[in-house]
Amino acid sequence: xxxxxxxxxxxxxxxxxxxxxxxxxxxxxxxxxxxxxxxxxxxxxxxxxxxxxxxxxxxxxxxxxxxxxxxxxxxxxxxxxxxxxxxxxxxxxxxxxxxxxxxxxxxxxxxxxxxxxxxxxxxxxxxxxxxxxxxxxxxxxxxxxxxxxxxxxxxxxxxxxxxxxxxxxxxxxxxxxxxxxxxxxxxxxxxxxxxxxxxxxxxxxxxxxxxxxxxxxxxxxxxxxxxxxxxxxxxxxxxxx
Amino acid sequence: xxxxxxxxxxxxxxxxxxxxxxxxxxxxxxxxxxxxxxxxxxxxxxxxxxxxxxxxxxxxxxxxxxxxxxxxxxxxxxxxxxxxxxxxxxxxxxxxxxxxxxxxxxxxxxxxxxxxxxxxxxxxxxxxxxxxxxxxxxxxxxxxxxxxxxxxxxxxxxxxxxxxxxxxxxxxxxxxxxxxxxxxxxxxxxxxxxxxxxxxxxxxxxxxxxxxxxxxxxxxxxxxxxxxxxxxxxxxxxxxx
Numbered sequence: 001x002x003x004x005x006x007x008x009x010x011x012x013x014x015x016x017x018x019x020x021x022x023x024x025x026x027x028x029x030x031x032x033x034x035x036x037x038x039x040x041x042x043x044x045x046x047x048x049x050x051x052x053x054x055x056x057x058x059x060x061x062x063x064x065x066x067x068x069x070x071x072x073x074x075x076x077x078x079x080x081x082x083x084x085x086x087x088x089x090x091x092x093x094x095x096x097x098x099x100x101x102x103x104x105x106x107x108x109x110x111x112x113x114x115x116x117x118x119x120x121x122x123x124x125x126x127x128x129x130x131x132x133x134x135x136x137x138x139x140x141x142x143x144x145x146x147x148x149x150x151x152x153x154x155x156x157x158x159x160x161x162x163x164x165x166x167x168x169x170x171x172x173x174x175x176x177x178x179x180x181x182x183x184x185x186x187x188x189x190x191x192x193x194x195x196x197x198x199x200x201x202x203x204x205x206x207x208x209x210x211x212x213x214x215x216x217x218x219x220x221x222x223x224x225x226x227x228x229x230x231x232x233x234x235x236x237x238x239x240x241x
Numbered sequence: 242x243x244x245x246x247x248x249x250x251x252x253x254x255x256x257x258x259x260x261x262x263x264x265x266x267x268x269x270x271x272x273x274x275x276x277x278x279x280x281x282x283x284x285x286x287x288x289x290x291x292x293x294x295x296x297x298x299x300x301x302x303x304x305x306x307x308x309x310x311x312x313x314x315x316x317x318x319x320x321x322x323x324x325x326x327x328x329x330x331x332x333x334x335x336x337x338x339x340x341x342x343x344x345x346x347x348x349x350x351x352x353x354x355x356x357x358x359x360x361x362x363x364x365x366x367x368x369x370x371x372x373x374x375x376x377x378x379x380x381x382x383x384x385x386x387x388x389x390x391x392x393x394x395x396x397x398x399x400x401x402x403x404x405x406x407x408x409x410x411x412x413x414x415x416x417x418x419x420x421x422x423x424x425x426x427x428x429x430x431x432x433x434x435x436x437x438x439x440x441x442x443x444x445x446x447x448x449x450x451x452x453x454x455x456x457x458x459x460x461x462x463x464x465x466x467x468x469x470x471x472x473x474x475x476x477x478x479x480x481x482x
Contacts, residue, residue: 050394050398055334055335055338055399055405056338056341056342056395056398056399056404056405057394057395057398058341059345059348059388059391069334069337071337071338071341072341072345073340073341073344073345075344076337076340076341076344079320079337079340080333080337092321093296093310094296096310096312096317096320096321097296097297097312099314099317099320100297100299100312100313100314100317101297103314103316103317103344104300104313104314107300107351110348110351114355114359118355118359118360118372118376119359119372119375119376119379120375120376120379120383122379122383123379128375131359131360131372131375134360134361134369134372135359135360135361138360138361138363138364142361142363147300150300153291153298154297154298157291157297157298158296158297163297164296164297
């Protein structure tokens with residue numbers, strides 16, 4: 001039997017760790033969410049200084065430990081786990097296609113974060129609110145439609161219920177997560193955008209009903225979205241043009 | 242013989258395409274820089290609408306065409322080319338380590354871009370200069386030291402002349418590129434930071450002297466940095482704390 005995977009991520013938020021968590025939960029893979037266990041946080045801080053890590057240590061969470069191997073960067077972790085969890089097609093071309101989609105989702109996630117922190121992650125939202133309003137307006141008007149419109153087209157062109165191939169892959173789970181996050185953060189804007197992405201919304205609903213994933217989403221392991229994470233709801237930023 | 246690779250990228254800037262170009266040039270791989278050829282730009286715009294692309298089409302350049310396969314996202318392209326160009330170790334663990342480093346470099350590149358466009362890529366720099374000054378100050382004070390300090394440590398811990406393993410890989414070439422770009426954009430700040438990253442500066446110098454790469458850098462295929470690209474020199478943003 002495979003030793004449980006170790007997922008290392010900040011304990012109080014969904015954040016980027018959630019993309020990895022969804023894959024592990026959907027596959028029913030045994031894993032430990034280390035920073036949520038006693039002593040986990042100091043251990044994570046040591047790993048982030050490189051202690052006990054062979055090879056390049058993580059620049060930031062999330063990272064995955066699989067035996068001696070430590071792998072960082074969300075999309076990289078998913079590319080590694082995909083074949084092991086049966087959550088990506090096997091051939092190289094479609095594994096590259098999956099990583100391409102995941103990296104584009106990662107770009108969207110980074111932009112979603114910067115709507116509330118356009119100047120500095122290290123400073124309070126309140127101290128960059130003016131710039132946040134400007135950046136959010138552009139994000140809602142230009143970027144969300146562009147990113148989600150692209151995903152909708154990918155789904156349409158694929159001609160199945162999935163973004164890639166004929167069965168669920170980690171990119172479907174990640175699409176569920178960004179839609180959930182954007183709907184939490186920007187309910188008004190997403191109500192409008194929703195009309196243009198019917199396939200994507202249907203995909204989100206199907207993913208939410210997958211057996212193990214539905215159980216996870218109903219469990220207390222699924223943290224609620226909050227204003228410490230990437231997707232934050234500030235009503236003053238949710239102003240569709 | 243392998244059909245020439247096709248690199249597709251905006252013709253007037255180094256941008257993200259340069260990371261792919263450096264790998265192809267260093268390996269002496271035959272390739273066509275399609276958008277720089279007559280008719281290349283309209284052809285690229287068609288590909289960006291998905292025409293003639295099987296599977297997920299690119300959200301944005303750069304993308305690589307290898308026979309029928311179209312692959313987008315810089316780090317994904319390099320992960321694909323790495324083994325083919327002999328620019329990454331063969332084993333899965335170190336290929337994942339390479340992708341991890343490349344994705345962290347990609348995060349730095351995105352942040353470097355946002356120093357001059359913190360609000361919107363679609364708007365003029367002049368219209369977001371106030372926010373750009375704030376974001377740049379944080380970037381120079383907090384982010385550059387953190388990213389480059391991490392790379393310096395990776396290099397030091399690896400104990401060779403390379404970031405990964407015992408020979409040059411695509412991440413060494415990418416490290417050369419970000420150092421060159423940051424030195425172009427922020428000469429004053431980098432003169433200070435340089436004292437803390439001696440190994441990284443030595444790596445940059447060694448990469449610049451590699452036979453095929455040196456020839457490339459001296460050719461007119463290597464575009465100069467300019468104020469249309471990712472790394473832009475605006476003296477008012479190069480203000481170290």
